[in-house]
Amino acid sequence: MTRSLWFRVLRGSVVGVVLVQAAAGLAIYLLMRSRLYAEFDASLAGKARALAALVEQEGGEVEVDEFHEPSLVEFATRNQPEYLQVWLAEGDVLFRSSSLDDGDLERVRGRLDAPAFRSVALPDGRPGRLAGVTFIPRQKHTVLGPPRTVTLVLARATTGVDHTLARLRLLLIAVCAGAAFVAAALLDWVVSRGLRPASDLASQIAGLRDAGLAARVALDDAPTELTPVVERLNALLAQLDAAFGRERAFTANVAHELRTPLTGLLTTLDLALSRERKPAEYRDALTRCHAICSQMRVMVDNLLSLARADAGQVTIRRQAVDIEQVLEESWLPLAQQADDRGLHVEWHLDGVPAIATDPEVLRLILLNVLSNAVGYADTGGHVRIASSRRHGRVEAVVANTGSTLSDAEAQHVFERFWQADAARSTTGVHCGLGLALCRTLTSLLGGTIAVAAEAGGEFTVALTFEEPQGNS
DSSP, X not given: OOHHHHHHHHHHHHHHHHHHHHHHHXXXXXXXXXHHHHHHHHHHHHHHHXXXXXXXXXXXEEEOGGGGSTTOGGGTOSSSOOEEEEEETTXXXXXXXXXXXXXXXXXXXXXXXXXXXXXXXOTTSOEEEEEEEEEOOEEOSSSXXXXXXXXXXXXXXXXXXXXXXXXXXXXXXXXXXXXXXXXXXXXXXXXXXXXXXXXXXXXXXXXXXXXXXXXXXXXXXXXXXXXXXXXXXXXXXXXHHHHHHHHHHHHHHHHXXXXXXXXXXXXXXXXXXXXXXXXXXXXXXXXXXXXXHHHHHHHHHHHHHHHHHHTTOOOOOOEEEOHHHHHHHHHHHHHHHHHHTTOEEEEEXXXXXXEXXXXXXXXXXXXXXXXXXXXXXXXXXXXXXXXXXXXXXXXXXXXXXXXXXOHXXXXXXXXXXXXXXXXXXXXXXXXXXXXXXXHHHHHHTTOEEEEEEOTTSEEEEEEEEEOOTTOO
């Protein structure tokens, strides 16, 4: 776990906490602001209704004499005064508080039970709120007249509320900043502690070496999130360990398989050169050397083919191929060897249809299968070559007598360099690559290969390929 990742995790966490705190602080501020202004407006509305009660009508005249009482000093003071203005419906001003001088308030109309409110800049520049009500004044009982409509607007500075809100803003900012600092410190500790298993995992991975792939990663009290990572990593290590093991075994097997024929080759040559010999003896030595070199070439060719297949360098060029014809062509190079061993060959070809495959790759597969049958059959035994068609699939079967394997042992023949003889007495003759190559190439062609065996009976190899659609 790099420091930059730790920083990103911490930064993201702190930003998240700060945003949550900011949202909560903003919600608190807006709630308090709404509550304070609601209380301010309620107080303003109450006073406006009280002042409206002082307005009277006598006959056709509206009287506001009580507004001149000395008790209403808040409208006359020069130090943060309140403001009051009264109009008749016709627009005539009945009363203007001395604090207004020659100015006017905004004429807003509301009801006594629901005054109209506005936020305004007061004549002295202070921010304020005004409340306006339109009503019919109370008539004196002495002389009655037609009802008159009066609008009263009362304005008051919101300095106190604004100062309270300003202090609340500062308090919330301070609290948020302090909480963010504490959260950052706490998250630093939490994230560092939480990422410690990842750091331990990185340290263990850094300590792995090619020779130590048998080791496994172990984290005590690993968090749930890292458990799948540890499991997958250990599975990968197991696969790598097995792959390196196969590579080491492969190298050792190749060295062993090459060393034996090379030793035989050198021994034959040393013996031929040890003294003067007759031409026939030299010819016999060269013949043996030629046979050994041929065996080595087959093994090297198989190794190269396997390496190309493993590297994905085998290009498949499909075309219609008569598998029975390829069987017969592949048998020709082995016919003399079969005769030399006295083998009886049985052909059972059912005239199967052509398959869509690569003829050269198929020929290499069949050559290895037939060579395996001729090489392992008992002297004077039988080799059976058959083809058949069933359920939309074409099958080619090659079987030989003289099997020394049980069916369970036979399932190992596709493993590279596997030999049933633990002493490897056939090294240099059979290296255990032919059927391994056949399985790899058959898979590339989209077919399947299977074996069956009975100790003392037949060893059977069956190749199966899909029949092209449209054949009947």
